[in-house]
Amino acid sequence: MQLRTEPFVLNIGPVHPSTHGVFRMRATLDGEVVVDLEPVFGYLHRGIEKLAEERTYGGVIPLTDRLDYVASITNNLAYVLAVEKLAGISVPERAEYIRVITSEMQRIAAHLVSVGSFLNDAGAYFTPFLYMYRERENIVDLFDMLCGQRLLYSYMRIGGVSQDLPDEFLPALRKFIPHMRTRIDEYDWLLKENEILLARAKGVGILPRETAINIGASGPVLRGCGVKWDIRKADPYSVYDRFEFDIPTGIQGDCYDRYRVRVEEMRQSLRIIEQAVEQIPPGEVRSDVPQLVRPPAGEAYAHVEGATGEVGFHVVSDGSIAPYRCHIRAPSLMNLTALKDMIVGWKIQDLILIFGSFAITMGEVDR
Amino acid sequence: MTTALLASEIAKQINESLPGAISEVTDTAIVIKGEFLPDVAAFLKNTAGLDFDYLTTITAVDYYQYFEVVYLFVSMEHNHSLTLKARCSRENPSLPSLVSLWRSADHQEREIYDLMGITFEGHPNMKRIVLWPEFQGHPLRKDYL
């Protein structure tokens, strides 16, 4: 005998503990199985691209903080690089090193949040999440020392960084590197080989390599599929070509691979910071740039490897003090393109897990 | 280092296989006619030696007289990039969609449609993405106040 069943629509979000902000998914379920999914964006749209057209080049920097708010520094850096490229401004050596150090610190901080919330989505009741936040606190402390805020740093400036490192900064950072190393190892003990996590995450939400490239995925999502593509290596900006580091890649592009790639990237970031701290030269941190930058008419695209992927700024100038057009390439938005393909057929619990493994930030998706 | 390919050389190649597609060649970018966009894009994607498999970003710029849509292609295999531009008029803002070639165009074209009001023909789901469906106007246009 066949019982009559019918699919039903479940709205996941916009206010839901696991949607990492205000994302909404209209999932059509057949029992526990997701048969259709429609992502709905726009609950956090603030029109940053339009706002940027109304501000001076320097005044856009605080706006870029609010894109991916768990990784403000890399957004700052991408924007600043685009304007520098457009206006032909060079940056002092020391500032370049500071940029590298801060963006790698930021990457660790952002990955800690991603990994923590991924494991939280997997159901490990807040423990890994809070461990990760405890370590992130160290980095946030350092950022606080550096630029006086804990989340929205606005630290980069066109032609350098806002201020030099305080005297206590480098000793504290040197102390932090070995501490973080041991802690990453400890957290690998916590859940890396956990049988339940393996059963939940391995083979779940596979993003095939070709699809990943085709949808324009970037960052850990792309590298989790086994594509060795990292802007820091492929198109080195700042002084990344002076450091030795590896690009960790996954094997088959499942949730577990994305999680592992993030953890390995934290280790590599520590390597970069270690080298940069050794090499950092003394000197100026900001080149002589006028208060109101007037780049010549033209356009420039600059990209950096942010925590979620390739953060790019396409800045068009008409020669005035404000950008004519400032387009933001949001990696999270692009990564979500294949969300439906990856989730359909899995259960609702996998939906949460797969979505969590993207580690999106809604500020960046909706802008 | 991702090398930006010389626009003039690529333009030459495009001209050979698709004569009449190019309307203008600048130092950094190739401007093509809108109706040739899918052909040129397919050419760029499938030609050996170019192999642009990664569509990094799509931007639309409002230049008052016309809209310009900027495509930035990257080839992961050869690590080179190319900027392609297509223009459309303000009266009839529409361009062919590239979703069938690169799915990364999906959300970006929807976003451009939403904020700039350019319709992409052939897009499977041409709806507003960040604004709500009843919204009037397209905010990123320069004449939107």
Place this chain on the structure above:
Amino acid sequence: MKFERYGIGIAKGMTVTMRNLLRRRITTQYPEQKLTVSRRTRGNELVWNKEKCTGCATCAKTCPQGVIHIVTSVGEENNYNVEVFEVDTGYCISCGLCVEACPYDALFMAYAFELAKYRRSELVLSRDDMLIENKQASAYFRPEVDKDLPEQELLINRKE
């Protein structure tokens, strides 16, 4: 797919949580215990040095939010008198660009963080609210203030 390694991973994880159970907790019980914040704290208020200010209004021009309202009149010695200087901290995003822009080092961020008010109207600071004589300025972009402020308490320096 199967359960791999017969529960060894689970056992490992249990040891880690147990180790953390015995570890010292880093939580600061806020109203009773307070951490010393960074010297460069960007408090959501501005501190103003009346003597140094020339009334050039660069800060108002730089402010991305446009929250600085400044009205000047021409004084006797061909200088500007600052008649009105108001900051609506309710809209301030604490970016610090005004402080950096000030060509005469007359503007400072505040070294304060307990700035909650009961009404929005109280968030608008008039010029007398911001005088440097009454408020501690932060060392943000003003390294000369550094020595007046206590050293930041870092988590990394705490005992485990």
Place this chain on the structure above:
Amino acid sequence: MVGPNITVDALRHLAPVAPDWPGNEWWHWLVFTVILIVFILVMVIIFIYLERRIIAWFAARIGPNRTGPFGFFQNIAAALKLLLKEGVNPTNADILIFWLAPIVNFAPVIAVFAVVPFQNGALLADLNVGILFVIAIGSISTIGVFMAGWSSGNKYSMLGAMRMIAAVVSYEIPVVLALAGVVVLAGSLSLNDIVIAQERVPFIVLQPLGFLLLFVGGCAEINRSPFDLMEADSELVAGFHTEYSGIKWAMFFLGEFGEMVVMSTLIATLFLGGWQGPGLPPWLWLLIKIFIVDFIMIWTRATLPRVRIDQLMALAWKFMFPLALVNLIITAIQVLAWPDALPLYVIPINWAITVVLVLLGSKLFKLGWGRVEV
């Protein structure tokens, strides 16, 4: 027969041993009912406090520490707050069932304690089918959960309730089989007799596999992490009680932790020797054992991620059910082979069998492929 006599055949005790508590007086029922209700409410409050505090410690936090000494009155404050809150009835709710569900969920939890002994003979009703009573009454809570999920008119609640039914129906079987091993060893269904039978050796030593199965299955039945699929804060946003508020929600909360008290007590009674123990008074021993089990439950909750619903089912049917069956058979054979008393060397044999069975079971255990083609 070699080796000392380590288990006591419970039948021996049926007639003579004088209970420590006058179980036949008329006031016994009254007094014990009051004691039990107070005991459960106090235990639930202690359990909630411990849960919040210990899980906070595991997660590098401090936990509630403001209200009263060490934050102990936090739960009382929370309970008062819940009592004063408005009870919201959703528009789509089936009001009668919606109101009944918390009661149906909570009442059986108290009823179960009627058969738990705190001392020799110190129990409300020394039923000769004690374990059956526990299982039968304990399962009624599930109906309350399903009533809640169904009547709320909320899809999340419905999903949570469906998962709950599926989990409880599946896990009842390995749990009962694991309990059957104990029953076979003790030779009685009465909890009091089972405790008396553990006079020399608690059954965890004799029945490690049974303990493991009961612990895991118990966690799944009372939806503790890693099997808390019915609540799943990160997925179903509290599952079946999403729509509940105020005192009705508090009833669910009480029921949930009451079930935890029941399960801890059951494990402590059946496997850790109940009130048996040297030195301290018997009821204190029982409490200590309950808290040890509770601590382990909190510890697993703090560490482990959640399993998926099909994995939950697979674990019950493909892993625990065969193991429980084998365990029961082996126990039965042992009891038949040594009908008077088990020799000492049974203990290492049983441990070895456990290790081999668990390894073999894990080796053979395959999860279904997670993706369904649609």
